[in-house]
Structures are given as C-alpha cells and as structure tokens.
Amino acid sequence: HGSSAPNIVKAPILFMEASFRGIAQVFFQNNPLSGLLILVAMFVQSSRVAVHGIIAIVCGNLSGLFMGFDKSFLSCGLFGYNSFLVGLAIATFDSAEMHMGYNWSAAIGVIITSYFSSVLFVMLGKMLAPYKTPPFTLPFNISTLAFLLVMKQITRNEVNEEPLVSVAANPLTAKAFFAGSIRGVGQVFLANNIISGVLVLVGIMLCSRISAVAAFVGSLVGTAVAALVGEDAAAIENGLYGFNSSLTLTAMVMFYVPSLGSVSFGIVASVVTVFVQLALAETLRVYGLPFMTLPFCLAALVFIVIQGTTSNVISVPLSSMTT
C-alpha cells in the first residue's frame, strides 16, 4: 500500500496528536482539540511557561518510547498529562517573569523531571492497579517536588511564589468570588489569567459538557469553602482554592457513572479536598514548597479507592475509559 513512506509524515502528526491529547488528559479529556485550546490558554498566560510545557510533553512522550512502555499509553496522552504540568510548574516557580526570562537550568530541569514523571506514571500505575485506581497527577507532583527540593539543595534559594493578580483587597466581593472560580479552572495549569480560565473551560466543553460543568462547579465549591473559613481574599480571587476541587469533582463524575449519588459524593469530595489542601499547605510550608495538585490526588485516591464498597455509586471500568 505504500504506507511506509508516509510514516515519515504520519509519525510526527501522530506524536503531535498524542501530545495534544496529553494536555487535555489533565482534565481527563481524551481529545486533541481540547488540548490545542488549553495550549492557547497557556500562551495567553505566559509564552515562556507554555514553551516549557511543550518541551516537557515532548520529552515525557519520548521517555515513554525510550523506556519501551506500552505505546497505547502514549497515543492516549497518558505520558503527556504529567509531563506537561511538570513543564508549566518548573517554568512558573523558576521565574516570576511572564513572557521572557528563559534560562538553561530550568530547561534541563524540565527535561529530567518530565522523564522521571513518565517512569513514575508507570510505576505508580502498576502499584495502584489492584485498587483499580489511576495515579492521577501524583507522578507530576512527586517529580516536581523532588526537583524543587534539588534546586534548593543546589542554590539554597527559595522557589518563586506563584504570581498573584493584584486585587482590591478584603472583604471578598461577589465579582472577585466568581473571577476566582473561573481562574480556579485555569490554575490547574498554573494560569491565573481569567481569559486562560475561560479558554480551558471551553476546551473541556469541546469534549464533554458534563466535565466542563463539573470543572466549574468544583472550582466554585472549593472557592466557597475557602471564603467560608475566611481564607485570604487575594488568594481566593486568584483561584488558588478552586483548582484542586475542580479536578476532584471532574474526576468523580468521570470515574463514577453520573447520578445523584455520584454528584453528592463529588461535592463532598470537593469540600474534603479544600481541607486536605489547607493541611498540606501547612505541612509543605516548612520546606517552602507549593502544594500543586497533591490535595486533589490524595482526596481523589480516597474517594476512588473505595469503589465497590458502596452501592450509592457505580464505577466506570478503567478499561472502558479513554483515560
């Protein structure tokens, strides 16, 4: 059929498609168009951060090939979702500058850390397999926390704080509350630009409207809990209490068949996520480390591992899922 010649053309296209799927898989969407839109959202936030994300996802995917892992993981974007976040996080914490400020050490850090995140994905996936639970973004969180600790060990410097949008200040207004909920969706990708948040939501919607609703409602729940317990208004407006809950609720309606039971489970799990986040923030403060999406991982692990122990929710078999 002469299909061998076009391989030179096909292979890079398939690789690109897998990379876009990987970007969308952060929100459990197996759709390259969603990934493309989220990448645009990243360029709106910071071209430098977006470029590091691209370096990372290419490296994470190549690592999967180099290690000889199952190629279906690659084509579904499963080597991409952790590595993409690795790139965004390292670039964000390396420099407060938005669009410039490239340097070699960050790029090399991204390459090594995204490789490690792909190996950790396979390792943790195998360890969690008996519990029919994916490793979520644990590979991203573990490898990036390790990298940040290494940077401190080498330079004895503090990591950068995530840049905050300047805000009007306390008390929290209704407008700031909703802005924080939308930013919360973008903060999954470390973006606090409100346009980025909207683009991410639209990207998810291209693949699944129910997921988009869950992503926004989850962020809303997290933001509301933070407002109730009196957290800092600037942090709330920047979406820092939305992104973990957003991921938790989206995961719950993805891994359990949507129903009244799974939605109520998901809302409760989103509330729990905020408390896990507050506890982790306090723990990691000793090391000057950010909590990233670790609160989501821990809360989601608890609520997904219990599948089968309750008749209130029906779990979707992992094999029938694209993620």
Add this chain to the structure above:
Amino acid sequence: HGSSAPNIVKAPILFMEASFRGIAQVFFQNNPLSGLLILVAMFVQSSRVAVHGIIAIVCGNLSGLFMGFDKSFLSCGLFGYNSFLVGLAIATFDSAEMHMGYNWSAAIGVIITSYFSSVLFVMLGKMLAPYKTPPFTLPFNISTLAFLLVMKQITRNEVNEEPLVSVAANPLTAKAFFAGSIRGVGQVFLANNIISGVLVLVGIMLCSRISAVAAFVGSLVGTAVAALVGEDAAAIENGLYGFNSSLTLTAMVMFYVPSLGSVSFGIVASVVTVFVQLALAETLRVYGLPFMTLPFCLAALVFIVIQGTTSNVISVPLSSMTT
C-alpha cells in the same frame, strides 16, 4: 408480624448500641456495656470532651450510612471507634478547659473530621485487606492530624498541649510509676484522670479479662521503658508512655491466639512501640503536632502484617473476630 411499627423505636436503640460498641472497639471489645462504662469514664475526665465524643460517634456512624457502606461495619461499631477518638482529640486539643469552653468551630471540625475518618476507614481497610490487617486507628490519626494542620493554617495558632496532672517532680516514685500505668489505659481516650483509667480497665474486663490484663501490662511495659530511658517524670506519671503500648499488647493477644509465643511477641512489640513513639514525637514536633495513637498503629501494622511468616504465633482469622 407488625415489625415495621417498632422500627421507629428499634432503629435508634440499635444505633445507640452500635455507638457504644464503637467506643469499646477502640480497645477491640465488641460489647456495648464496655462502651457505656468507657463513656462514663470520659464524663469523669471532662463532660465537654465526652459530649464532643458523642457528637463525633453519631456523625461517624451517620457518615457510614450516608456513604452507603456495609451496614455490618456500623453494627459492629467499626465506624465508631475512629470517630469517637476524633471527637475526644479535637475537644482536648482545642481547649485546656475541662468541663466548659464549648465553641462552634470545634463542633464543626468534629463533624467534618469524623465523617472523613469513616471514609478513610473503608479506604484503608480495602488497601490493607490483601495483608489481612485492619487499619487500626490510622483513620483517626490521619484525619485528626489533617484537622490540626488546617486549624493552624487558618488561625496560625498553636494547638493546646494535653493537660498534665501536676506532679511532685523527679525522681519518679513507685507510686507515680503505677499511677502512670493506670492513667496510660485512660490516655488511649486522652483522659489523664486516674478514675477514668480504672473505669476503662473495668469496662474492658466486662468483655474480656485477658484483654484487660493485656491493656494494663502493655501500659506497664511502655511506662517502664520510658522510665529506663530517662523520660520526663511528669509525662510518665500522666500516662503518656503507657497508652500506645497498652493498645499494642491488647491487639497482639487479640489478633494472635494467646500463647507463650504471642505474649512474648506482644511484649517485644510493646517495647518497640515506645521507640516508635519517641521517634514520631521528634518528627511531629517540627509541626507542633501530637503523636496520638500513631505509634501503636505503625508498630501494630509491622507485627500483624508479618502473620503467616512465623510458626511462633497463630493468627486469628479476621472474619471470626468481632473487630
């Protein structure tokens, strides 16, 4: 048979019975009378703390129902033993006042944390099932440590120290040593009143004399090791080195068929528990957190997971146990 009408009467009675069983299950006793006596011991110590314990156990049991978990867990008191401790611990660490000092934030904290402890019980129980090991009081410890971290994150305040009985001071007298061993049994429930300790021992004895002996001897062993390594006399007299070893020895004679082998295993495990406690105390001091019953959990996990690798002890099948 007209059995539907009395359900309105029966259900609350069964719920109460399950709650009392839950209180006794902290010491592996599936007996409502034991639980009742231990609750009396709690009121002797502090009515405020006891009330929070009741709120917590009701909430922990209701959480099990709300989540649709196996109802046999509820009737055996398995949703209660963690949540009861959650209530006692949060009330104790929230305020140094014994019988007054109620406040809303502690009560809400108890409700959320006892819910989370019930979910964690099912999650950890499922993860440890392949190793035929229960999660012991890990759900209580994890959820309460998280709550204490959240409180610090919100208020930036220190948690209260456990109140200590004023003591004569060094060197440790024989009387103080035995008082510490009896208080050690009560300290499982965070009570340092010597009458509370005696009542707890009597409560256990109602269900199993061998368990009561193990609870006291375990506390004695822990207290002796602490005295030998020269720990603070006031802490020893307050029973702070007895409660974890007390739980360890009781667990060992419960999970292994009582024999010379299991008793010698249990004594060694109780000694190990004290060292685990000293190590954990040092680790948690960085965060200003109490070690609670975590030393018992870790030591007991080690010595119960190894079941089947040694012919010195015979393990009691989990299914034939009431706990």
Add this chain to the structure above:
Amino acid sequence: HGSSAPNIVKAPILFMEASFRGIAQVFFQNNPLSGLLILVAMFVQSSRVAVHGIIAIVCGNLSGLFMGFDKSFLSCGLFGYNSFLVGLAIATFDSAEMHMGYNWSAAIGVIITSYFSSVLFVMLGKMLAPYKTPPFTLPFNISTLAFLLVMKQITRNEVNEEPLVSVAANPLTAKAFFAGSIRGVGQVFLANNIISGVLVLVGIMLCSRISAVAAFVGSLVGTAVAALVGEDAAAIENGLYGFNSSLTLTAMVMFYVPSLGSVSFGIVASVVTVFVQLALAETLRVYGLPFMTLPFCLAALVFIVIQGTTSNVISVPLSSMTT
C-alpha cells in the same frame, strides 16, 4: 551417621557463614568470602565501627531465629545485610572517634535497632511481594532513622556528621574525582578510607566481576553528576555522591538480565538516584538526619517495580536469585 554431635561445631560455623554472606548481600553478593573481605575493609576504616557491625549482624540473625522466620532467609544472609548496616551507621553517627569511644547506649541501640530491622525486612518483603520487588535496604534506613530520632528526643543532641577526609578544596581535581568514585563504593558501608573502598571492590569481584564493574561505574556516574551540578568538592572527594548510585547500578544489572537495555536503564537510574539524593538531603536537613541509602532504595524501587511493563529489559526471577 553421628551427625548430631558435630552440630555443636557446625551450627556456629553455619551461623558465621550466614553472617559473612549477610555482609556481602549489601551489594547483592551471596558469598561468604566477599563478606569476609568487606569486614576487613571495615576494620581498616574503624575497628570500633566494625565491632558494632558484628554485634548488629549477630543480633539481626538471632532476631530472625527468635521470631521463627524462614531459616532460608538466615542462611542466605538476608537478615544480615540490613542489620550490619545498622551497626555501622549507629556507631558512625554516635561518635566521630575512629577506633575508640565505645559506650553502652550505642551498643544497646544497635541491638534493639538491628532486631527491628529484621522484623521490618519480613514485613516490607511481604508487602512488596505482589510487585516482585525486595525491600532493598529500606529496613536499615527506616529503623536507623527511627533510632536517630529517638536519640535526639532523649538527648536533644545533634547526630555526628559523617567524618570527612580533609581535602585540598575547590576546584575538584581529576585525582579527587577518581578517589571520590572509589571511596563511593566504600561509603555504602559508611567508610571513607580509600583502602576500604578498594577492598570492598575486590570483595565483590570475588563473587561477580560484572557486579564489581557496575559498583564502580555506578559510583563514577553519581560522582560525575554531582560534579556537573556543582556540589561541594569535599563531599564529592569523600564519595558521598557515589554510594547510592553504585548500589542502584549494581541492583539493575542484578535484577535485569545484563544487556544494552538493562545497562542503559541502569545508567539512567543512577543519574536519577543523585537527584533523589539531593531532594532527600534537603528534606531530612530539617530534622538533622542523614539520607544514608534511602535514595538508592527509592530509585531502585521505581525502576524494579516497573519490571514487565517494558520489553527493553528482562527481569531475573527473584526465586532464581540468591538474594
């Protein structure tokens, strides 16, 4: 056959043989002669540390017998490799003096901690069995970290720094680089004497030339990465960046059938080990604790647990291995 009478002679000889095998098992060699040579290397470094190693390995082996564990573990030296390291580490961190400075507390600490390491070996071995992965030196690391924390809790003193060979200082010379790589092999046993390093290498070579090459190349890789990221020249010359990578590469060519695939895996794993080490050093610095061989354990777990997920390497069945 009259074989019962010689048992009184035979048993101690078999016990000694098992102890020497245990010393060699630190580097995955099941050979008493290798162990003997490594013990000589320890006496070259410090007679006091070596004596504590002997106390520990005797105690670790006896603990296995006392607990009634599988006797084949004993005869292969599997109760010895963790306990031997326990003895060396506690003696090293207890006192900066090389050949004198004995004291009771260190000896008692060695006895209790080596007992605990044998129990942990069986417990972790059982927990990791579904993943066909041994616990490596995790039992040594966990029990010794616990002991060091207990010591701090009791005495509120800092542990000793590992003694460093006085060095010429920055910049790192080629001679210092190679000296560091050889010392790295000895540092697996906490020895920074260059003769000790050579003797350990010769000991490994007695049993397996490929392992000896891997042990040295691994140390070389770790030392090179440390030099590249600009770590302290004195620490590099003392072999502190070699020993974890040395163990990792030796493990990789032991657990995977030697091939281009397994060697490239091993080199990458050795590089990753250095970064894990830098991250752990930063984490443990908060508690003033040494990282010991924990970086190797974590990196090796990741790369050995993934066995079967990649066709690039073929794993050696655990049962056909002597370790």
